[in-house]
Amino acid sequence: MFYASAMETPLGVRPAAPIDLFEGDFMINPKWAVIAAALGVFALAAAYSAQLGLAVGIVFVVITAIALWVRVRFMLEPGEGKADRSTMARRYSLLGRNRRAAQAEAESRAQGGTDPAKRS
Numbered sequence: 001m002f003y004a005s006a007m008e009t010p011l012g013v014r015p016a017a018p019i020d021l022f023e024g025d026f027m028i029n030p031k032w033a034v035i036a037a038a039l040g041v042f043a044l045a046a047a048y049s050a051q052l053g054l055a056v057g058i059v060f061v062v063i064t065a066i067a068l069w070v071r072v073r074f075m076l077e078p079g080e081g082k083a084d085r086s087t088m089a090r091r092y093s094l095l096g097r098n099r100r101a102a103q104a105e106a107e108s109r110a111q112g113g114t115d116p117a118k119r120s
Contacts, residue, residue, distance in 0.1 A: 038060055041056065042056050042057055042060060
C-alpha cells in the first residue's frame with residue numbers, strides 16, 4: 001500500500017520547494033545587500049565630508065579585514081568535508097564531558113567521598 005507524504009500529490013510529484021533566501025537558492029544573496037548599503041553609507045559620508053568619508057572607509061576596511069581573517073581561520077581544510085568537522089566536534093564535546101566528570105569525581109574524593117575503586 002502506498003502512502004503519500006504531505007508534500008506529495010497522488011501522482012507522486014513533489015511541488016517546487018520554496019525559495020530560501022539564506023541557503024543560496026535565490027540569485028541575490030543577502031550579503032550583497034549589506035555590502036551595497038555599506039557602500040552607500042561610505043558614498044554619503046564622503047560626499048558630506050572628506051574626513052568623515054576617510055573615517056568611515058577606515059572602519060569598513062578594518063571590519064573587512066576581521067571578516068576575512070575569521071573566514072580564513074575557520075575555513076575547511078582541502079579535502080575535509082563537513083562530516084569530518086562534525087565528527088571532530090562530537091569527539092571534542094565527549095572529551096569535555098569526560099574531563100568534567102573526572103574533575104567532579106576528583107573533587108568529591110577530595111571532600112571525603114568514597115573511592116569508587118575500593119567499593120566491593
